[in-house]
Amino acid sequence: MIKSAAAVIVGHAITLFIRLVTAPRAIWAGTEPVPRQRVYFANHTSNADFVLIWAVLPGFLRRNTRPVAASDYWLKNRLRAFAGRDVFKAVLINRDPEARAEDEDPVARMIAALDAGASLILFPEGKRNLTDTPLLEFKSGLYHLARKRPDVDLVPTWIDNLNSVLPKGEVVPVPLICTVTFGPPVHIARGEDKASFLGRAHDALEALAKGGEG
Amino acid sequence: MIHADFSSLVTGLILALTAATLIAGGLRRWGVPEGTSILVETLFTRINTWWAMVVLLSLAAFFGRGGVVVLFAILSFAALREFLTLTAKRRADHWVLMFSFFVALPLQYIFVAAGWIGLMTIFIPVYAFLFLPVLAVLRGDTSGFLTRVAETQWGLMLCIFAASHAPALLWLEIPDYSHKAILLIAWLTIVVQAADVAHFVAPRIMGRHRIAPAVPHSRTWEGLVGAVLIGTALGTLLWWITPFNTWQAMLMSATVSLVGYGGGMVMGAIKRDKGVRDWGHLIPGQGGFIDRLDSVVFSAPVLFHLVRFFWAAG
Numbered sequence: 001m002i003k004s005a006a007a008v009i010v011g012h013a014i015t016l017f018i019r020l021v022t023a024p025r026a027i028w029a030g031t032e033p034v035p036r037q038r039v040y041f042a043n044h045t046s047n048a049d050f051v052l053i054w055a056v057l058p059g060f061l062r063r064n065t066r067p068v069a070a071s072d073y074w075l076k077n078r079l080r081a082f083a084g085r086d087v088f089k090a091v092l093i094n095r096d097p098e099a100r101a102e103d104e105d106p107v108a109r110m111i112a113a114l115d116a117g118a119s120l121i122l123f124p125e126g127k128r129n130l131t132d133t134p135l136l137e138f139k140s141g142l143y144h145l146a147r148k149r150p151d152v153d154l155v156p157t158w159i160d161n162l163n164s165v166l167p168k169g170e171v172v173p174v175p176l177i178c179t180v181t182f183g184p185p186v187h188i189a190r191g192e193d194k195a196s197f198l199g200r201a202h203d204a205l206e207a208l209a210k211g212g213e214g
Numbered sequence: 215m216i217h218a219d220f221s222s223l224v225t226g227l228i229l230a231l232t233a234a235t236l237i238a239g240g241l242r243r244w245g246v247p248e249g250t251s252i253l254v255e256t257l258f259t260r261i262n263t264w265w266a267m268v269v270l271l272s273l274a275a276f277f278g279r280g281g282v283v284v285l286f287a288i289l290s291f292a293a294l295r296e297f298l299t300l301t302a303k304r305r306a307d308h309w310v311l312m313f314s315f316f317v318a319l320p321l322q323y324i325f326v327a328a329g330w331i332g333l334m335t336i337f338i339p340v341y342a343f344l345f346l347p348v349l350a351v352l353r354g355d356t357s358g359f360l361t362r363v364a365e366t367q368w369g370l371m372l373c374i375f376a377a378s379h380a381p382a383l384l385w386l387e388i389p390d391y392s393h394k395a396i397l398l399i400a401w402l403t404i405v406v407q408a409a410d411v412a413h414f415v416a417p418r419i420m421g422r423h424r425i426a427p428a429v430p431h432s433r434t435w436e437g438l439v440g441a442v443l444i445g446t447a448l449g450t451l452l453w454w455i456t457p458f459n460t461w462q463a464m465l466m467s468a469t470v471s472l473v474g475y476g477g478g479m480v481m482g483a484i485k486r487d488k489g490v491r492d493w494g495h496l497i498p499g500q501g502g503f504i505d506r507l508d509s510v511v512f513s514a515p516v517l518f519h520l521v522r523f524f525w526a527a528g
Contacts, residue, residue, distance in 0.1 A: 025495050164311075167308055174308065175295045176298060
């Protein structure tokens with residue numbers, strides 16, 4: 001009881017903080033902020049990425065949207081576990097296939113969250129992109145989700161500038177303006193193979209980066 | 215702090231803005247339907263911003279000189295955030311950005327608030343100017359070095375240094391005027407805003423001849439003439455709130471309008487170079503803070519030094 005109240009308060013505090021620092025703006029280009037079940041798949045450059053998406057989503061969407069995150073990072077200590085599990089209600093994924101227990105299949109966990117009615121925030125690159133290329137190759141998770149739950153909207157979501165606010169290894173964020181662009185949803189075609197679908201999703205996300213301010 | 219002249223000026227502004235709001239509202243209701251005339255729509259959003267300016271400056275004045283300094287520090291922060299969002303930077307610039315936001319900006323306004331005018335006028339052009347590239351090079355990334363450093367320094371000079379000259383006007387010792395120097399900030403803002411809106415309206419009435427082919431098409435000779443005429447006329451009419459007599463007020467407002475116009479052109483050129491239409495999105499319908507403050511930022515240091523040289527004691 002106390003814990004869940006604290007989680008709500010901390011959630012609001014974090015959202016307010018990121019709004020003050022980055023004055024974020026949501027650009028809905030080809031999709032609308034309506035309560036449909038969705039998987040927002042985004043580029044990943046910073047640990048605060050999903051917080052930013054969370055902060056620009058309207059409250060009625062935010063409450064029902066859960067990030068998919070790595071358990072090795074979010075269960076490292078009690079503070080992170082509180083943030084990850086209670087505040088953000090993250091779907092925690094074990095990234096190491098060797099160490100996975102029977103019930104830790106990532107796709108099964110994401111499907112379970114979708115079937116419980118949640119929308120997801122997913123970073124299909126699988127890790128933070130610290131290179132100069134705008135977007136890395138996608139892992140196959142998005143494809144499995146698309147195939148198993150073809151009715152869910154897959155919304156490409158481009159996060160701009162957050163990596164300048166807090167680059168990897170830095171502690172203090174600097175206030176720069178960030179934008180989050182939501183593009184037209186992608187769906188899997190009947191019988192589409194993995195490579196072609198992932199390529200299409202990748203291109204849809206990359207196209208938003210090039211659109212920029214527009 | 216709140217002087218009788220300030221009260222009458224604010225009363226006058228509130229009356230003028232109320233009239234403007236009613237006229238614009240009436241035009242929208244009976245003359246030009248909502249969304250059909252860019253002229254009326256722009257005037258409408260401008261009027262709303264002017265309301266905000268009057269309220270903010272009056273509130274700040276209520277808290278005295280400190281209030282005005284805090285107001286401009288916040289505006290500087292918002293402008294610097296917009297500027298540095300668009301400048302060239304790499305991961306190695308994080309310390310430089312931290313220095314700009316968390317050291318240079320607060321220090322500059324502390325110097326203003328302490329009345330250390332000498333230090334305030336050299337801190338950024340000398341110390342920050344020399345220290346910032348050293349901080350950048352310490353991180354060891356030299357690609358695009360000069361561009362990164364120079365663009366950041368531009369942000370510091372405009373958004374912190376130049377902007378801070380507006381509140382610094384309150385610390386000039388002008389005989390028989392110092393206690394009401396906030397009127398000078400109000401005068402500067404009114405002249406520049408009037409020139410700004412005249413530049414927008416004049417070409418729509420008189421036609422347009424571009425000043426230079428590559429600069430944004432809104433910069434026309436008609437706009438320039440309109441801006442300087444209206445700015446000068448209003449600035450001269452308001453001579454009674456300044457330390458100037460009428461002809462001095464005329465010269466000063468012409469200067470301020472011209473410099474402000476140049477500032478608007480320069481900031482427009484930077485936007486075009488960076489491929490954006492507006493500096494930000496925080497002021498509904500008009501882009502960012504820099505979009506509204508560019509001409510004030512350019513004219514504030516010029517006004518400050520002219521007044522300091524010709525009118526201030528000591």
